Amino acid sequence: MTLHELAHGFVAYKLGDTTAKDLGRLTFNPKAHIDPWLSVILPLLLLISGGPIFGGAKPVPINTRQLKYDEWGFALVAIAGPLTNFILAFIGYIFWYLAANVFHAPAVAITFWTYWVSVNLGFFAFNLLPIPPLDGSRVLYALAPDGIRHAMEKLESFGLIFIIVLVFLAGALLSTVIGAIVGWALGLFQFVIG
Numbered sequence: 001m002t003l004h005e006l007a008h009g010f011v012a013y014k015l016g017d018t019t020a021k022d023l024g025r026l027t028f029n030p031k032a033h034i035d036p037w038l039s040v041i042l043p044l045l046l047l048i049s050g051g052p053i054f055g056g057a058k059p060v061p062i063n064t065r066q067l068k069y070d071e072w073g074f075a076l077v078a079i080a081g082p083l084t085n086f087i088l089a090f091i092g093y094i095f096w097y098l099a100a101n102v103f104h105a106p107a108v109a110i111t112f113w114t115y116w117v118s119v120n121l122g123f124f125a126f127n128l129l130p131i132p133p134l135d136g137s138r139v140l141y142a143l144a145p146d147g148i149r150h151a152m153e154k155l156e157s158f159g160l161i162f163i164i165v166l167v168f169l170a171g172a173l174l175s176t177v178i179g180a181i182v183g184w185a186l187g188l189f190q191f192v193i194g
Contacts, residue, residue, distance in 0.1 A: 001030075001033060001039065001056065001057035001123070002028060002029075002030045002033045002057065003028075003084050003085075003088065004057065004081040004082075004084050004085055004123060004127075005025065005033045005057045005058070005059070005060045005081065006025075006026065006027070006028065006033070006060075006084075007080040007081050007083070007084040008020070008059075008060040008062070008077055008078070008080055008081050009021070009025045009026050009060040010026060010080070011076055011077045011080040012060070012062050012067065012077045013026060015067045015068045015069065015073045015076065015077065016066050016067055016068050016073075017062055017063050017064075017066040017067050017077075018066070019061050019062060019063045019066070020060045020061060020062070023061060025060050025061070032058075033057040033058055033060075034057060034058065035056070035057060035058035038055050038056040038057065038058065038160070039055055039056065039057055039058075040055075042054075042055050043055035052167055052168075052171050052175070054126065054167065059133075062074065062077055071138075071141055071142040072142050074138050074141070074142070075138050075139045075141070075142040077138070078135040078136075078137075078138030078139060079135060079138075079139055081127055081135050082123070082124045082127040082128050082135050082136070083124075085120040085121070085123040085124040085127070086120070086121070086124045086185065088116070088120040089116070089117045089120035089121045089124060089185065089189075090189055090192075092113050092116035092117040092120060093113075093117050093186075093189040093193060094193060095113045095116075096110065096113035096114060096116070096117055097193050097194065099113055101194075117186075117189075118182075121181075121182045121185050121186070122178065122182065124181070124182075124185065125177075125178040125181035125182050125185070126178055128181060129174070129177065129178075131155075131162075131163065131166065132152050132153075132155040132156040132159075132162070133156050133159050133160070133162075133163070134163070137152060137156075140152070
């Protein structure tokens with residue numbers, strides 16, 4: 001999550017918005033990105049209640065008026081987070097492949113890299129969903145006509161509450177979509193690495 005949020009802030013900085021830098025968010029220090037509610041309390045409550053477990057980091061603040069390329073700049077900032085998780089998953093897959101097939105490492109090492117790949121692909125797939133306020137919605141926003149943009153802006157005002165309700169009401173459908181994205185990514189990794 002730290003690298004995901006750092007990627008958002010870094011791309012925003014490169015596109016002219018210094019907000020994340022000014023607030024100390026361009027750092028590898030996880031403390032700058034941990035949100036007590038999103039990173040700790042919400043996942044624990046979902047675990048205890050038996051619901052689907054998800055969480056997040058403190059969103060990096062972005063001043064869209066400072067970004068180059070208007071909504072396309074914001075789309076680039078948004079896609080940087082999921083792409084970071086995709087790259088981390090690919091690196092993890094390489095280590096998993098080497099551990100399992102070349103070095104015949106202990107099961108604990110193979111399990112570690114399996115979780116590494118799974119968690120990062122989960123973040124990648126979930127954040128790609130074009131549902132406000134997830135990162136995929138920023139890309140859709142850049143492509144969408146004005147009517148859809150206005151609807152997305154209204155949904156955005158409900159933020160995390162909308163996502164939580166959606167997860168509980170349409171969890172099976174979301175799991176199917178996320179599973180398909182993860183399956184596609186794993187297929188690509190397998191094609192590239194073996």
